[in-house]
Amino acid sequence: MTQLDFDGDSPAFGHSMLKYFAFDPNYVNLNHGSYGSLPLPVLAACNKLTLHVESNPDLFVKVEQTELITKTRARISKFIGAKMNEVVLVRNTSHGLNTIMRSFEWNAGDVIVTCNSTYDAMQGLARFLHDGPGHPEVSQFVIQWPTSHAVIIAGYRAHLQSIRRHRGQKVVAMIDSITSVPGALMPWQTLVQICKEMGVYSVIDGAHSIGQEMNINLGKADPDFWVSNCHKWLFAKRGCAVMFVAERNQHIVKSSFPTSKVYISPSDRKFPSESFIEQYNWNGTIDFVPPLSISAALDFREWLGGEKAINAYCHDMAMRGGAHLASIFGTRVLDETGEFTCNMVNVQIPLPPSIEPSDAIDDLFQQKMLRPTNRKIKVSASVFHHNGAWWARCSAQIWTELSDFEVLGSVLREVCNEVKREIQAVY
Template identity: 85%
Template sequence: MTQLDFSGDPPPFGHPMLKYFAFDPNYVNLNHGSYGSLPLPVLAACNKLTLQVESNPDLFVRVKQTELITKCRAQISKFVGANMNEIVLVRNASHGLNTIMRSFEWNAGDVIVTCNTTYDAMQGLARFLHDGPGHPEVSQFVIQWPTSHAAIIARYRAHLESIPRHAGQKIVAIIDSITSVPGALMPWQKLVQVCKEAGVYSVIDGAHSIGQEMNIDLSKADPDFWVSNCHKWLFAQRGCAIMFVAERNQGIVKSSFPTSKLYVSPQDRTFPGESFIEQYNWNGTINFVPPLSITAALEFREWLGGETMINAYCHDMAVRGGAYLASFFGTRVMDHTGEFTCNMVNVQIPLPSDVLPSDEINDIFYHKMLAPTNRKTKVSAGIFHHNGAWWTRCSAQIWTELSDFALLGSVLKEVCAEVVHELGLNQNAGWSNEDR
């Protein structure tokens, strides 16, 4: 592993791991899921590759780059159990999902199925497509926790069956593998099968999957489309993602975005997926170092002990940390059965239920957590409103210890009280035993 500028055995998980990251010593990161966190050895590999690029850009772009992209695609394809000819590198999950969704030729009567927990940018994409040519309708499926995987599957099947059908109609479902807010593992493989039975295209937003969800096997799950960020949980450089397009659907995604010089018009193709891979190897001058850092990230994870060891620690820390916070606040975890929990845990925070969600509330929370005036330590975790209550989404990582949850608890209790005071509310307003 000398090429990553570290050697020997890794330290134990927990705070000893912090030396492999560039965090401010006064910053406690329980929000890794939002933006990812780049390990210093992977950063060193990126810097080395950047110097290689800049030493001779012509040689790198014209000769070396495609070779490295091909190697990277081979590695990550194996990691997610996909055929290599169905995987390309893109900038981020939103980029990939936009490429897919904008490739459909929308007609009147077509339907896009979203969910109330669909990532907000994807909700915006669905609205944008509805406003464009063809005006596909948007049908929203609603999930409110507490619930179960079985209930979601049954209700999703009923939701698809309730959509009026007609000849020539397309129905395209955007499905999260792990929802962003709340951070919850979905039964996405079974929802893919429900879509197949209903004749619905499945577009899986797997932004949080790679590096957090164990045993991803796209060949077995067989979605129509699937996209996942590699800079979130896999430890690659921000931002990079992979886009999976099943070979049967590569005639739908006719062009990369931006369109490559290697684009082939449909009438000139000898097979539907012709030029699919090649277009993503070159579609303008961009920095390929972030996606190529996937190779270094995979090597770093192998050095740490591999996927099972990494995720066992992170999952256990999420469960224990969530239980601690719920006890500290006198509240509850959202997922009391554990079937929705990978390495993110959602815990109700002591904020009155009559405090309604707004940009102002979010700004107050994040300013007081990340730029405090009354304490030295900064702490990050997601804050959101769901089903009449306020929650924190905490991401457990290889550097996390229970003391980090304790610090977050004390900060959030303090911030919740300040929010109530600033809004002129009663601390107990709208706070019932049922909430607890």
């Protein structure tokens, strides 16, 4: 199946939705949050656009692409409640956050605020910046689940207050809107307001937000910077992301990456944000299909019933599926109140806490879950260690049913036993 018409009514959510995706029939996908999953109707739209581009690349690049990018930006800006002149399209969230963070002119005494749940590549970015010119200090805020939004808010305020301040100092906070592991909704809008009160720049890692978090309104939340992947929960083609830079801060992000031919030296600009949008319209030859697939993804989501219907199903499935998996294991979910849960749920798995996290353990789980030698079914969920226990982060999607959690439970129990045996054999 390479193309499906979705002019008629959409089927009910659940396994009947699987025909709109290209999954191996022996694959149970509970890890959509990591890489996204491309719907076949969106793939068909991408293929059609690819053929159009290849029919006359000169015409597309020199004449058509800027208009199409502008239309896409207009649509996605409205979707996230932002002004169009503050929104550009980039390759992925890591690309956008690197562009932003590397644009600051770091000086001695500057501080980058991270969290122990900050995505590992962004932790690496903070270390890289610390190792570079200016050597900004990295100050880490620690969260240990189970907790509450109220505790996080109070702790974050106290953490920022504890940072010694001096004239001319920059403090830049990297804040997750939804953390990767554990998969948890953060009170990021309130943390943004705390940053404003304390003169701290807020850089929001929204990799998991768009398409999962309801009612994103950047005009109201007013962060300094915000980036989100459209190929995760929104159903666009990998890889594309939307990057928001508040107009007041566009003088900081002086250049796109790579630098565009329309770059203007700050001393020559008529106004601080001159050429900001134009730099991202063209900064080298790329495949323009992924960012332009955003429109097809939004069309598909509207056909499914819109954001409220999609997220109501996925959230309910995450809550019920997580509780069901915990009952299978005789364990617990990380977020029992649901305060942190959008469409990802974290369930403790039967692996002894004495087994320390390592790349080798990660590889064992991936190999045994995705390339089994003793069973036909393959499953995926993100396995991680937090606060003295092992957990599985499960992503609920429009194709998910409770039986998928049962399959995952059966496989994970088997894999945990295999991992324990292999660890014991080594030690």
